[in-house]
Amino acid sequence: SKRDDIRNVAIIAHVDHGKTTLVDGMLKQSGIFRQNQKVEERVLDSNALERERGITILAKNTAITYNGIKINIVDTPGHADFGGEVERVLKMVDGVLLLVDAFEGPMPQTRFVLKKALALDLPAIVVINKIDRPDARVKQVEDEVLELFIELGADDSQIDFPVVYASAKDGIAKYSMDEPSDNLKPLFDTIVNHIPAPAGDPEAPVQVLITTLDYDDYVGRIAIGRVFRGTIVSGKEYAICKKDGSISMTKVSNLYEFMGLKREEAREATIGDIVAVTGIQDIDIGETIADAENPEPVPYVNIDEPTLSMIFSVNNSPFAGQEGQYVTSRHLRERLFKEAKSNVSLRVEETDSPDSFKVSGRGELHLSVLIETMRREGYEFQVSRPMVIIKEVNGKKMEPMESVVIDIPEEYMGVVMEKMGARRGQLTNMENMGNGALRLEFEIPTRGLLGYRSEFMTDTKGEGILNAVFSGYTPYKGEIPTRSRGALVAFESGESNTYGLYNAQDRGTLFIGPGVRVYEGMIVGENSRPGDLDINVCKKKHVTNLRSSTADEALRLTPPREMTLEKCLEFIKDDELVEVTPKNIRMRKTILS
Ligand code: GTP
Secondary structure (H helix, E strand, O other): OEOOOEEEEEEEEOOOOOHHHHHHHHHHHOOOOOOOOOOOOOOOOOOHHHHHHOOOOOOOEEEEEEOOEEEEEEEOOOOOOOHHHHHHHHOOOOEEEEEEEOOOOOOHHHHHHHHHHHHOOOOEEEEEEOOOOOOOOHHHHHHHHHHHHHHOOOOHHHHOOOEEEEEOOOOEEEOOOOOOOOOOHHHHHHHHHHOOOOEOOOOOOOEEEEEEEEEEOOOEEEEEEEEEEOEEEOOOEEEEEOOOOOEEEEEOOOEEEEEEOEEEEEOEEEOOOEEEEEOOOOOOOOOEEEOOOOOOOOOOOOOOOOOEEEEEEEOOOOOOOOOOEOOOHHHHHHHHHHHHHHOOOOEEEEOOOOOEEEEEEOHHHHHHHHHHHHHHOOEOEEEOOOEEOOEEEOOEEEEEEEEEEEEEEHHHHHHHHHHHHHOOOEEEEEEEEEOOEEEEEEEEEHHHHOOHHHHHHHHOOOOOEEEEEEEEEEEOOOOOOOOOOOOEEEEEEOOOOOEEEEEOOOOOOEEOOOOOOOOOOOOOOOOOOOOOEEEOOOOHHHHHHHOOOOHHHHHHOOOOOOOOHHHHHHHHHHOOOOOOOOOOEEEOEEOOO
């Protein structure tokens, strides 16, 4: 049977594209807030750190009613590093709202989460938000979204997505840009009409897949999930299907459903309901609350593996305890292991020393948020530098990679290209966003990106925006040289047979031909592999002769200047100032993805 009175939808949005503002608006308009009750602050981001950073870290649940239909809105984490969280959240819903900023267009996080949603066969509604922005590019952004769906292999029905144009800030939504609107009704209607009602058998043996954990000092652990099958009743005994295959029996104390931002007690919950369950202390994410007589788990949701580790140690310095609270290894241990229970892609391990713990997570931001949260709680401890987790697949070493999108004023192109290049970043796309704004996209080993964010902020005088998302594994290619020596690097596009020159030390020196999308700006003296064509150092003089002196000019050289490999070599040989020895310049075939 079907639950026509319910819609479960997840919001997918890039950081700052307006998710919180939109949900606030929906809550207000659905009459959740009593007439004269002011909304003091943005309601979704409840954790203080989240509010301060303005990002949503943990998935939250909200529900609103519209024309007698309950719409459960599940917030997905806005930041790229929290990948594992997203997949679990998507298991709770029957469709997604893809919220895209009318100026910025789809971003890597959007792409990453949308890909997962499409793979789960979820229908999508596209909401183009911030249409009130003076620099809004509504039509282009809509095209970019369509391209993205095609690129991600969406099927025909998924590509046929409805589009709603919105200004979350003004609380309006519409079906077409030229129609007037003073409310979000078109959005509510699109959700109700386009997101399927949950279906299932309410009489079948119950299955509740736990996708989120919460904790309350009074009731202890709270398990949150969706009822896939059957009906769960408070006070009854159920089987907990654990990930290791074992089954334990527990009595469920209370059930709660979401209404507005609150939880309301319920006696029972059935198919499609998203429910919070108390009384089960031994349950984890991905486990199922099942019928006591016919316990069957919902297949386990795979959580992304951690990519970075840090050692957290008790602070043994004589100054310990002066600012924070002195922490013993037992405190630290308890705090970390408690965190690992609800922070899904986090892993905590003992080390040889009782005072140190290895904490592994998804990228620098994931770990830095934990460190900051713990410090705010008063914990004082030391952390090591982050280390990338190298994975072994069929005896081969593989390392994690990130897709990076960088938005900068064009004058910073040179320094960004240089630094990313030296860190083994490969330029995969470059786009002029108008008004002097430039977008660069790179693929880079996670290792290469370590510590770059703060340098980037300094280099771009705080004006740059850098977003990174884990993109998969690549064969491990050895150490990344820490300092570039300043040479010409030639690179080649496998597709279009064009070549370019780049000088890594002399910022802004760039010659690239049409179709050259992949960039290899690393100085390769020590790390050349057999078969690579290496040519030696370029002298600065040579560069001065030939280069474009500013990033501006370099940009203008893209795409007009074209160079074949022959020409490129000729050019180097002919120029007396360059020594050609098989050392410092590497010709490298790059594979375009
Ligand atoms: P995270 O919680 O970090 O994921 O961000 P978010 O997606 O929830 O974005 P949020 O709602 O916090 O909005 C980000 C910024 O965009 C805020 O400054 C909002 O005021 C602004 N904003 C949101 N919606 C609109 C809109 O429709 N138009 C304009 N001009 N600004 C908007």
